[in-house]
Amino acid sequence: MSTDSTRTAILNAAERLYAERGFGDVTLRDIVAEAGVNLAAVNYHFGSKDELIAELFVSRSLATNRERLNELKAAESAGGGRAPIDAVLRALVGPTLRGCLGPDKQRSDAARFMIRASIEAVAPIRKIKNREIDHLRRFAAAMRRSLPGLPDVEIYWGLHFALAMAHQTIRDSERLERLSDGKCDLDDVDGMIERIVAVSVLALGGNAATDAGDTKPAARRGR
Amino acid sequence: MSTDSTRTAILNAAERLYAERGFGDVTLRDIVAEAGVNLAAVNYHFGSKDELIAELFVSRSLATNRERLNELKAAESAGGGRAPIDAVLRALVGPTLRGCLGPDKQRSDAARFMIRASIEAVAPIRKIKNREIDHLRRFAAAMRRSLPGLPDVEIYWGLHFALAMAHQTIRDSERLERLSDGKCDLDDVDGMIERIVAVSVLALGGNAATDAGDTKPAARRGR
DNA sequence: GTCTATAGACTGATAGAC
């Protein structure tokens, strides 16, 4: 037993139980029983139940954000500081989707924990998500570099819709599978990413061209 | 005071407090204090806290579903049993968005309650949402009538993406407003509806034409 | 650092009098 084996035992047990039964149905006593440690250890190592949840969530989402930025950086380097819009969007939604869906990932505790976090949105997690805006601004900037002629408002809506499709696909994957009678293949993560990227590119008004020219692309066709 | 004034007092107080502070931070004691009734009255009238939340949610969402189907029926009648795809999608996302967003609606208890329900997704509400599939099948059928040539899988993805954009816009309206520095006008509900409908139509592969012809419309453009 | 033991506040739920 090394110095902080108790700490990691708590983290692993908590992630497993939250992934399995959700946040509302798992008590600290369940977690310490699963981890084989004492109740007081949670308070000693994390301070409170909320901080334990927060620690689990931040470590996972920092990893995803790092992956996103690495993909973005690689795409922009390859293009001499300016990546095609589909590459930017792929860097935005790819890591999240690959982290949560897919034939194997679906069963990993980490993936199911992040899905729970997305669906149930408990208080400590909501607070962390609100600090995510700075991270998204980097992608808005990359999209602006990719589509210089496009008004800012279109950039933001496009970014928002891309995230919307990605997150809701993670949240409601079960419903989509049932609604479509299995016709929508949720194990084909790459196909799903390309689908979302393609729709987002269309929403931004074109086929990943460098200059947009027109100022009112896809939306606003009035009724 | 009629027979069930206590019951409605509880419902109103609960909706108001949940709208204001969320589900996690409102106790039954807060609700009965606000309603001016006794603690035991909640259990007498509703059975449990979860059933009280469920009753609030079902009554609101049944109203939205009714509105959706009315709009759909009107559009299909006008078109002789077959509505243009944008009208079908407008009937799907319009009532939800108008019910939750907009300059005045934002402040109504009912609207804010439904936004909370969408974000926090507490257990009793999740269970109800899972029974919503039959309702969505009606819209999938209407979309199929509208776009007869399109493969089912495209119908389902299009329906899913339309709902994704609508729901995530409701859930994350605050973040979008901050990210865009107010450039995305979330008070312009009609503009937002048209935007989502337009993108969804593009995702389905065209400009609301009657026959799709091609079988692989928007998505799947490989990397 | 980890544990036992326990305190104190709060929660949802219920039995039983009226």
Added chain:
DNA sequence: GTCTATCAGTCTATAGAC
């Protein structure tokens, strides 16, 4: 139907042994 009183369960927090 409405109330009081009370239950068992939860969480945070801490004192003190090892």
